[in-house]
Amino acid sequence: MTLLAARAKAALERVADTFCLQLAEVANSGRCEAKEAATLLYMANTCLLSLNNPTSGSPGTLSDHLYQRGLQSDATQESIEELAATTTSVLLRQLAPLSGDLLSTINDSSLPNTVNTQYGIARLMDYLRANIIELCVLIYSAGETPTRQLLGEAIRALLSVLAERYPGQSIEVRVPPYSAVQVGAFGDGPTHRRGTPPNVVETDAKTFLALATGLDDWDRVFSSGRLSVSGAHADETERMLPIYQVRP
Secondary structure (H helix, E strand, O other), rough: HHHHHHHHHHHHHHHHHHHHHHHHHHHHOOOOOHHHHHHHHHHHHHHHHHOOOEEOOOOOOHHHHHHHHHHOOOHHHHHHHHHHHHHHHHHHHHHHHHHHHHHHHHHOOOOOOOEEOOOOOEEEEEEEOOOHHHHHHHHHOOOOOOHHHHHHHHHHHHHHHHHHOOOOOOOEEEOOEEEEEEEEOOOOOOHHHHHHHOOOEOOOOHHHHHHHOOOOOHHHHHHHOEEEEEEOOHHHHHHHOOOOOOOH
16 A cells, blocks of 8 residues: 555544544434434434445545535435434434444445445545534534534535635635635635735634534624634635535
8 A cells, every 4th residue: 555545544534433433422412402313313324325335436526525415405304304203312222323333334344435425426535524514513503512623624624625616826714723725816816826815814613614504604703703804805705605505
């Protein structure tokens, strides 16, 4: 195995561990309502199906995968609502063995690089990162706090999609301490080739997650002082959001 392949394998295992451990922790917390338990059960079940359905097909990017998830969001919500019609205690009893199976699967077998999912063919890394974004939203919506590792993976994933969709070097979007990316301005924004661009947007991780998933809006966040914007073109970032609309 080459050094590059070894690093990619280690990164995939880290992301899989982060997702599965946090899902199990939330499931075992005893603080889930029926909708949250149903969402976790749906995540665990579909993730197991995908892990056991590798493919040699050609996947798109993470951006493509999030787009496909968005197209099927109504069907996903219908499935979750059907599960939520069951009592919370029953859902949690069903979830416990599934979360254990997930952990066993990622620890006991070689993870496939590409899988068939309910949203089409995807890199397993991208599929898990999308799940992590949704899990972070669920945890915050329940009034809890995700682990630093889970939140970091979600922020880095969302920022990478932002940079993919809006390539350029006119605006720097910072979400300390996790990551920062440079994106292009619309129209005649400057291209900055060295160092930090003159246009900078900075916010905390929880706020960026809310903006990126459509759970909060730019004006409210800015007026509350949770968003720092400097430079003539920095506010064009508002037009790039949300990145992936998530229903809590």
